[in-house]
Amino acid sequence: MHRTVRAVNQLTARWGRTAPAxxxxxxxxxxxxxxPLALLAAGATGPAARELADALGVPTxxxxxxxxxxxxxxxxxxxxxxxxxxxxxxxxxxxxDWTAALPPxxxxxxxxxxxxxxxxxxxxxxxxxxxxxxxxxVEVTPDTELLLAxxxxxxxxxxxxxxxxxxxxxxxxxxxxxxASLYRRTGLLDRVGVxxxxxxxxxxxLKVLGLRGVDVHLCLGPEDAAPGAVLAAAxxxxxxxxxLRPGTELPDGAPGPGLTAGWVGSxxxxxxxxxxxxxxxxxxxxxxLERPDLFGLRTAxxxxxxxxxxxxxxxxAVDAARQATTAVFGPRGFRAASVTAxxxxxxxxxxxxxxxxxxxxxxxxxxxxxxxxxxxxxxxLAAGWVADPKPAxxxxxxxxxxx
Numbered sequence: 001m002h003r004t005v006r007a008v009n010q011l012t013a014r015w016g017r018t019a020p021a022x023x024x025x026x027x028x029x030x031x032x033x034x035x036p037l038a039l040l041a042a043g044a045t046g047p048a049a050r051e052l053a054d055a056l057g058v059p060t061x062x063x064x065x066x067x068x069x070x071x072x073x074x075x076x077x078x079x080x081x082x083x084x085x086x087x088x089x090x091x092x093x094x095x096x097d098w099t100a101a102l103p104p105x106x107x108x109x110x111x112x113x114x115x116x117x118x119x120x121x122x123x124x125x126x127x128x129x130x131x132x133x134x135x136x137x138v139e140v141t142p143d144t145e146l147l148l149a150x151x152x153x154x155x156x157x158x159x160x161x162x163x164x165x166x167x168x169x170x171x172x173x174x175x176x177x178x179x180a181s182l183y184r185r186t187g188l189l190d191r192v193g194v195x196x197x198x199x200x201x202x203x204x205x206l207k208v209l210g211l212r213g214v215d216v217h218l219c220l221g222p223e224d225a226a227p228g229a230v231l232a233a234a235x236x237x238x239x240x241x242x243x244l245r246p247g248t249e250l251p252d253g254a255p256g257p258g259l260t261a262g263w264v265g266s267x268x269x270x271x272x273x274x275x276x277x278x279x280x281x282x283x284x285x286x287x288x289l290e291r292p293d294l295f296g297l298r299t300a301x302x303x304x305x306x307x308x309x310x311x312x313x314x315x316x317a318v319d320a321a322r323q324a325t326t327a328v329f330g331p332r333g334f335r336a337a338s339v340t341a342x343x344x345x346x347x348x349x350x351x352x353x354x355x356x357x358x359x360x361x362x363x364x365x366x367x368x369x370x371x372x373x374x375x376x377x378x379x380x381l382a383a384g385w386v387a388d389p390k391p392a393x394x395x396x397x398x399x400x401x402x403x
Contacts, residue, residue, distance in 0.1 A: 001073055004066045005379045007057030008034045009239055012380045014294055016231030016369075019385050023227050023367055027282040027327040027384035029338035031070060032152040035084065036342055037295060038067030039148065040318070043098045043311030048300040055296025064101035071103065071150075077374055079155045079212030080381065083128040087121070087140075087147040098311050110140060110147065121147070125324075125339045129153050132337035137285060137322035143345040146316060150340050154372050154381045156210030157333035160184065164279075164331050166392030172223075172366040173387075180279040180390040182331055187270040192362050193237075193244030194256035200225045200233035204256035205244055206275060206362050208334075213376060216334045218277055219369040220257045227385045231369045238373045238380055247273060247360050258363045266357040277364040278389035281328045288321035288340075297321060303345060316344040327384055329370065336372055336382040 012030040019026050034056065041052035042064035049060045058066050074082045086107045088094065099107065111117055121136035128151035140147060167181030195203045206218040217238060221230035237243050245255075252262045266272070292298040297318055300307050306315025320343035327336040372382040 001069060001377065004058070004070050005377050006239070007066075008070065009235055009378070009380050010057055011055070012383055013232045013235040016235060016383055017228040018291060018294065019227040019231055021226065021228075023385065023387045025280075025282045025284065025385065025387045026227075027284045027325045027336070027382065028286060028323060029152055029325055029336065029340075029382045031074065031379065031381055032150050032325075032338040033288065033295065033323055033340045035067045035070050035082070036148050036150045036340055038063040038070070039084075039098075039101060040300070040308065040311075040342060041296070042067070042101060043095065043308045044300060045309050046299070046307060048296075048307035051293075051299050052296035055294065064098070068101055068103070073377070074152065074381075077213065079210070079214050080374075081128075081151075081153045083124075083151040085124055085128075085149045085151075087117075089145050092145050092312055092314055094312055095310055110144065114140070121149075124149070125151065129337040129339060132326045132335070133324050133339045135324070136341055137324040137339055138320040138341040138343045140343070141345070143319065144343050145314065146311070146344040148342045148344075152338050152381070154214060154336040155333070156212050156214040156216070156372070159209045159211055160186065162277075162331045167276075167278075169365045174366060174389065178392045180392045182275075182277050182279060184275045186273050186275070189247035189271050189273050189358065189360055191273055192247045192259065192275075192360060194250060194259065195233065195237050195243045195245070197221075197229075197233035197236065197243075200229040202256050203230065203233050203237065204259045204362065205234065205237050206277075206364070209375075210333065213374065214334075214381065215373050215375050216329065217371040217373055218364055219371070220364055220366075221369075222257055223366065227367070227369065227387075231383060231385060234369045234371050235380055235383070238371055239378050248358075250360070258365070260361045262359060263356050264359045266355045266359075269355050269357065271358040272360070274359065274361045275364075276362070278386070279330050280370075280386045280388075281326075281390050282384055282386070283326045284324070284384070286323045286325070288323065289318070295321065308344070319343055319345045325382070325384075327370070327372075327382055334372060338382070
């Protein structure tokens with residue numbers, strides 16, 4: 001499983017590097033795409049098989065087992081659910097060895113009636129993501145012979161919730177905007193760390209721990225760093241925590257982006273890490289065929305011939321590949337969902353504080369990256385870039401989406 005986690009995280013890093021240069025909101029889930037790609041690779045032949053294997057980071061001979069292993073491991077992870085679905089035309093013959101790798105009861109039929117098929121596919125996407133993704137991201141056309149889809153949801157509640165308040169940044173890209181801001185204080189200085197990344201430069205990483213073993217990392221790079229460079233660097237620190245210099249070892253001053261450190265008077269002996277960040281509610285849609293080399297789909301999407309004789313004796317080529325993703329970060333927790341489908345064709349006091357304590361302040365008040373990370377395996381479940389935070393609205397700060 002370690003090899004599979006590394007392969008999936010490498011796809012996350014490569015995908016992250018393609019984040020919009022203009023810094024628009026983005027969210028994506030590499031595991032949600034990796035598993036169905038692995039099953040496609042298991043049935044591919046010729047150049048398409050080689051390209052898919054290169055993109056996945058595993059040989060085609062072991063791709064089906066690796067994809068199923070990933071889905072099974074995710075299903076055993078508290079707070080994470082997955083589903084795989086296959087739809088085919090009734091007349092399309094399938095290779096038994098390939099269908100044997102599919103989860104039980106995952107095979108359904110394309111009826112040919114557009115309304116019936118659209119309702120069934122949308123219902124599957126909505127049911128498997130608790131309504132977060134209400135529509136299947138690809139359309140069934142008269143030429144569609146096969147559709148393979150994977151759904152993934154992530155739900156984690158914070159061990160300690162944030163406090164909410166509207167806030168208007170005075171500087172930076174969010175200057176003069178009233179945003180939904182979150183605040184929290186902890187005595188655990190090592191929840192934050194700084195890495196010196198050769199590509200992105202200094203990177204401040206805050207780990208927000210969840211109850212179910214899924215944490216969210218908020219990652220702030222230099223103001224002039226490209227979003228893709230910050231996302232790729234964030235994946236490296238998730239995989240290799242030793243790259244981070246922990247908060248207890250940081251020097252005074254400004255040891256990292258958005259981070260200040262020093263000594264202050266206090267009425268408590270406990271050190272303090274003060275965190276301010278923002279709520280975000282992102283929705284994104286990706287056409288994977290716009291980046292065919294990233295996903296190993298260049299040859300596989302050549303519809304002039306077939307590339308998947310290990311799936312069916314009939315010639316098949318990928319004619320649609322999309323992912324729809326949502327990510328919500330709030331006072332009580334984090335939620336993310338994706339469906340990937342492939343179609344073939346604090347106060348004051350008057351007395352002097354008696355203690356001198358260490359205090360770190362981490363402020364995420366400009367665009368930053370986020371990762372949802374399985375704490376044990378370090379698998380990145382979802383990732384993205386927060387360019388536009390959730391705006392503050394009157395009486396909004398007891399959101400019911402986390403109840």
